[in-house]
Amino acid sequence: MVETLAQLKTGDQAKLLDFTKNPSLHFKLLSLGVLPGDLIKVLSCAPFGGPIVVKHGERTTFAIRKAEAKDVSIELQTPEAR
Amino acid sequence: MNEVLESLSESIGESHLVQLPLIGLPNAGKSTIFNLLTGGFRKVSNYSGITVEAARGELLTNNQENVTQYELIDLPGIYNLTPTSYDEGVTVSTLLELGPKYSFEKAIILLDWHRITPSLGMALGVLKRIGKKAIIIINKDDDQEVTLEDRSRLQRALGVPVLTISALNTDLKTLDHFIRLEHPVVEENSIAPLPITPLSASYLPSSLNGHKSLNIIPGSRGEEAVANEIDSNLKEARRILGGLQTSNHQRSILSDKIDKIVLHPLLGGIIFFAIFYLIFNAIYSWAGPIMELTEQVVLMTGQWVGDFLPNGLFKSLIVDALFGGVGGVLIFLPQIMILFFLLSLLEQSGYISRAALISDKVMSYFGLGGKAFLPYMSGYACAIPGIMAARTIPNQKERLATIMTLPLITCSARLPVYILIIGTFVPSYTVFKVFNTQALSFFFLYFLGSFAALIIAKILRLSAFKGDSSSFLIDLPQYEMPSFKAAFRQSWQKGRSFLRKAGTIILALSVLIWLLSTFPRLSEEKVQGHTPQETAALQLEHSILGRMGHTIEPVIRPLGMNWKIGVGLLVSFGARELFVSAMGTLYALGEVDEESEGLRAKLMAEIDPITKKPVFDLATAWSILFFFVFSLQCTSTLAILKKETGGWRIPIITFTYMLILAYSSSFLIYHALS
Numbered sequence: 001m002v003e004t005l006a007q008l009k010t011g012d013q014a015k016l017l018d019f020t021k022n023p024s025l026h027f028k029l030l031s032l033g034v035l036p037g038d039l040i041k042v043l044s045c046a047p048f049g050g051p052i053v054v055k056h057g058e059r060t061t062f063a064i065r066k067a068e069a070k071d072v073s074i075e076l077q078t079p080e081a082r
Numbered sequence: 083m084n085e086v087l088e089s090l091s092e093s094i095g096e097s098h099l100v101q102l103p104l105i106g107l108p109n110a111g112k113s114t115i116f117n118l119l120t121g122g123f124r125k126v127s128n129y130s131g132i133t134v135e136a137a138r139g140e141l142l143t144n145n146q147e148n149v150t151q152y153e154l155i156d157l158p159g160i161y162n163l164t165p166t167s168y169d170e171g172v173t174v175s176t177l178l179e180l181g182p183k184y185s186f187e188k189a190i191i192l193l194d195w196h197r198i199t200p201s202l203g204m205a206l207g208v209l210k211r212i213g214k215k216a217i218i219i220i221n222k223d224d225d226q227e228v229t230l231e232d233r234s235r236l237q238r239a240l241g242v243p244v245l246t247i248s249a250l251n252t253d254l255k256t257l258d259h260f261i262r263l264e265h266p267v268v269e270e271n272s273i274a275p276l277p278i279t280p281l282s283a284s285y286l287p288s289s290l291n292g293h294k295s296l297n298i299i300p301g302s303r304g305e306e307a308v309a310n311e312i313d314s315n316l317k318e319a320r321r322i323l324g325g326l327q328t329s330n331h332q333r334s335i336l337s338d339k340i341d342k343i344v345l346h347p348l349l350g351g352i353i354f355f356a357i358f359y360l361i362f363n364a365i366y367s368w369a370g371p372i373m374e375l376t377e378q379v380v381l382m383t384g385q386w387v388g389d390f391l392p393n394g395l396f397k398s399l400i401v402d403a404l405f406g407g408v409g410g411v412l413i414f415l416p417q418i419m420i421l422f423f424l425l426s427l428l429e430q431s432g433y434i435s436r437a438a439l440i441s442d443k444v445m446s447y448f449g450l451g452g453k454a455f456l457p458y459m460s461g462y463a464c465a466i467p468g469i470m471a472a473r474t475i476p477n478q479k480e481r482l483a484t485i486m487t488l489p490l491i492t493c494s495a496r497l498p499v500y501i502l503i504i505g506t507f508v509p510s511y512t513v514f515k516v517f518n519t520q521a522l523s524f525f526f527l528y529f530l531g532s533f534a535a536l537i538i539a540k541i542l543r544l545s546a547f548k549g550d551s552s553s554f555l556i557d558l559p560q561y562e563m564p565s566f567k568a569a570f571r572q573s574w575q576k577g578r579s580f581l582r583k584a585g586t587i588i589l590a591l592s593v594l595i596w597l598l599s600t601f602p603r604l605s606e607e608k609v610q611g612h613t614p615q616e617t618a619a620l621q622l623e624h625s626i627l628g629r630m631g632h633t634i635e636p637v638i639r640p641l642g643m644n645w646k647i648g649v650g651l652l653v654s655f656g657a658r659e660l661f662v663s664a665m666g667t668l669y670a671l672g673e674v675d676e677e678s679e680g681l682r683a684k685l686m687a688e689i690d691p692i693t694k695k696p697v698f699d700l701a702t703a704w705s706i707l708f709f710f711v712f713s714l715q716c717t718s719t720l721a722i723l724k725k726e727t728g729g730w731r732i733p734i735i736t737f738t739y740m741l742i743l744a745y746s747s748s749f750l751i752y753h754a755l756s
């Protein structure tokens with residue numbers, strides 16, 4: 001069962017459900033213009049064991065550490081791809 | 083702890099000018115616009131969080147008649163009024179300090195069209211606090227996607243004037259006219275204080291703690307209040323924008339394609355190393371011929387001038403101090419300019435935030451994170467901007483560990499020493515068909531400094547600065563085609579300041595070194611019966627610097643160095659380049675036939691009077707190099723360390739540990755090689 005952002009693979013699309021667990025992460029994501037309910041796409045999954053690269057909307061790309069991505073719950077949009 | 087913050091916030095003095103702060107998201111183009119309007123030279127780079135301190139500049143158009151005298155304030159970028167690091171704290175405190183209730187007459191809020199939704203969210207939050215005293219500029223609308231209708235709709239919704247531009251091809255007139263436009267200001271009386279958490283307040287100077295515009299709420303209630311504030315602004319922004327941003331974004335698609343390659347686990351790693359190897363190779367190998375040409379010009383001019391002057395002290399001053407000392411440093415101008423040119427291209431491209439993310443994992447093994455990448459990278463140019471850039475690291479302990487290890491990164495002032503010593507003493511041949519041994523040695527020294535920095539950072543993070551790491555959430559800006567013009571401007575500016583340094587500090591100290599190594603003169607009878615060559619050598623040893631050198635010789639003997647090198651090391655604590663100029667002067671003085679050859683040839687030819695063997699062998703050369711890799715020989719770095727940490731403790735500790743490291747590693751490498 002895929003439940004958090006940390007479990008996504010490159011190319012996966014998902015709907016963000018909740019990321020209020022970690023307050024500083026919550027602020028940061030809101031600051032980048034991200035709200036629960038938004039769709040995201042994983043551009044690159046932990047290259048070099050590092051952060052996950054996420055595309056949000058048409059023009060925002062950001063990177064988030066795997067440890068923090070665990071605090072973002074999601075709903076996978078493309079289950080057929082797995 | 084508090085004095086740290088006091089020293090971080092830039093104090094705002096009284097001014098007769100009308101203050102015009104520039105507020106916007108990081109990377110929105112604030113500094114670009116600041117430079118455009120004031121003719122300033124603020125650093126511009128495609129990375130979020132380049133500007134970390136406030137700067138002021140008068141508008142270029144202030145010199146027209148009967149116009150308001152505006153002073154533009156370039157500020158670090160913010161995502162909202164709740165700071166999450168020291169650089170954001172600078173912006174918020176500057177706004178608060180401009181007066182009670184943000185009493186500046188006008189502010190420019192700069193929105194980034196590429197990230198219009200979060201930009202507008204931030205703007206709404208700011209507008210709520212400053213009461214419509216703002217004008218809004220939407221930047222980066224390169225393809226003119228915002229229609230007139232869109233613009234007037236925004237203007238109506240926000241109640242403030244809106245202009246859309248692309249700073250890359252706007253004309254100054256439009257921008258200036260818009261800024262000077264008078265518009266009715268609605269004074270809002272009841273502005274609710276801004277809710278912030280105690281953590282955010284810790285990034286502000288404590289003098290602001292009781293500020294009536296701030297409401298510090300502890301615990302989860304505070305977190306909730308802040309989240310609600312940002313959340314409601316963002317939702318409001320989305321409502322206002324509707325479906326404004328269209329789907330014409332070829333550049334964004336291209337950017338994603340580039341990322342597919344650059345962030346590829348295998349290709350990305352190769353690209354990462356290739357880029358940095360290329361830069362080092364460029365400053366070592368490509369710049370070589372240009373440097374030799376410059377050296378020839380300096381030598382020939384020196385000789386030419388020398389031929390006109392009568393023999394004597396004045397000639398010695400000109401030839402030995404000016405051409406030998408300052409000239410010896412000047413020949414490294416090409417390297418400095420090439421380094422800054424290439425770094426500027428790289429920074430403009432948008433690659434740096436990718437490099438930060440690629441390095442995040444490795445950095446985290448050493449108790450740091452990707453946020454430390456940019457400060458470290460800036461350190462290759464100069465430790466001072468690197469240390470300041472560390473303000474963007476939210477975690478105080480991580481920030482201190484970064485700051486204290488940054489002087490280990492090989493800065494451009496070490497370049498002349500490395501090139502002089504490697505170029506003279508490391509034999510040049512090709513290994514594995516492509517790599518040149520000298521270039522490899524050069525690369526190795528850079529690696530050694532960086533690796534040591536990481537190891538020490540780890541030690542610090544395990545001991546004095548033990549604790550959690552900051553989170554790593556970084557936005558990746560779209561790739562942009564770097565502008566050669568901007569890169570050239572940057573490189574020329576750095577080249578100029580290098581020339582200025584050579585013409586002032588290095589010149590003054592070279593003359594001082596010359597004086598100290600020329601006087602007192604030997605009496606006539608002492609030099610009788612000696613050849614001119616011997617006289618010159620005796621005179622040098624008799625001088626103040628000569629005696630000082632002999633006094634410290636026992637300390638540096640174990641490192642395989644003679645007294646001249648010792649003097650070079652001693653003076654290099656003022657500035658590293660002085661090593662080269664001191665050697666230039668000392669070796670020119672010891673010679674009779676003025677300037678027949680460059681410093682490199684002279685160094686190679688020197689024979690130890692006792693052992694009759696060359697003074698410089700490979701072991702001595704590496705011993706000097708190791709000393710320079712590790713020691714903190716820069717007074718400006720000590721000063722900035724004090725400023726950024728609010729006391730002498732950190733600079734003293736940093737200086738001491740680096741000196742111990744330098745001495746012991748020089749000792750070890752000398753004995754290993756000899």
Ligand SMILES: Nc1nc2c(ncn2[C@@H]2O[C@H](COP(=O)(O)OP(=O)(O)OP(=O)(O)O)[C@@H](O)[C@H]2O)c(=O)[nH]1
Binds near residue numbers: 130221
């Ligand atoms: N495409 C495009 N790029 C722009 C425009 N204006 C500025 N830039 C680029 O945007 C990047 C950021 O510009 P800066 O002026 O450094 O931004 P800043 O707001 O000062 O950023 P911080 O100091 O990090 O807060 C640079 O690479 C600029 O060349 C524009 O109108 N269009």
Ligand SMILES: [Mg+2]
Binds near residue numbers: 114125126132158
């Ligand atoms: Mg800036």
